[in-house]
Amino acid sequence: MTETIVSLRRVAKSYLRGKQSIDVLQDLNLEITKGDFVALMGPSGSGKTTLLNLIGGLDTPTSGEITVAGQRLDQLGSGALARWRSTHVGFVFQFYNLMPMLTAQRNVELPLLLTHLSAAQRKAHAVAALTLVGVADRAKHKPSELSGGQAQRVAIARALVADPTLLVCDEPTGDLDRKSADDVLHLLQMLNREHGKSIVMVTHDPKAAEFASHQLHMDKGSLLAAGSLAA
Numbered sequence: 069m070t071e072t073i074v075s076l077r078r079v080a081k082s083y084l085r086g087k088q089s090i091d092v093l094q095d096l097n098l099e100i101t102k103g104d105f106v107a108l109m110g111p112s113g114s115g116k117t118t119l120l121n122l123i124g125g126l127d128t129p130t131s132g133e134i135t136v137a138g139q140r141l142d143q144l145g146s147g148a149l150a151r152w153r154s155t156h157v158g159f160v161f162q163f164y165n166l167m168p169m170l171t172a173q174r175n176v177e178l179p180l181l182l183t184h185l186s187a188a189q190r191k192a193h194a195v196a197a198l199t200l201v202g203v204a205d206r207a208k209h210k211p212s213e214l215s216g217g218q219a220q221r222v223a224i225a226r227a228l229v230a231d232p233t234l235l236v237c238d239e240p241t242g243d244l245d246r247k248s249a250d251d252v253l254h255l256l257q258m259l260n261r262e263h264g265k266s267i268v269m270v271t272h273d274p275k276a277a278e279f280a281s282h283q284l285h286m287d288k289g290s291l292l293a294a295g296s297l298a299a
Contacts, residue, residue, distance in 0.1 A: 079132030107277035110286035158227030217248030
């Protein structure tokens with residue numbers, strides 16, 4: 069029996085712009101199974117990044133229920149939500165978000181500073197993550213000494229180092245050339261197929277979406293034809 073890792077029920081999200089309420093998501097229902105690799109597509113302003121942020125616990129809904137990895141996120145306060153994120157979600161962003169003055173290894177170690185691991189254990193975990201994504205030989209290099217593809221691999225290693233339940237990727241190849249993008253996408257596909265990582269990825273790139281197991285399409289805050297994923 070398949071296990072659901074992400075469940076959204078009648079989720080809505082609105083923002084205030086001055087005195088005006090802007091509806092970004094409307095009555096959205098969605099289920100994603102554990103071990104899936106989902107590409108979330110749609111035009112700018114369709115709500116896909118908002119949806120990704122809700123799934124990753126970076127934002128909270130205006131209404132509705134969000135359950136990820138068995139936890140009702142809409143019922144958590146900010147402190148509890150931050151603790152949940154540190155355990156369950158690895159984030160990969162378009163522009164890497166690496167600390168420029170730290171080496172690749174030190175960047176990967178950052179999420180582990182919130183744990184009780186010793187310095188030696190943090191280093192060992194970081195080296196293992198860098199090895200998994202194929203850039204162990206760049207461990208002592210700073211971000212400015214890395215190519216775009218290498219920097220994104222380091223960012224993925226950082227996302228993986230705490231062994232999260234879910235990888236949340238926002239345009240992970242948007243700043244890369246085609247070859248580097250395909251290399252990163254093959255890496256994500258390998259993490260999904262060989263290591264069972266559940267992945268939700270926002271992308272504008274149809275070629276990137278082809279690496280996923282399923283594609284979801286959004287427009288004006290709603291999911292369009294989404295196959296078996298839309299509840």
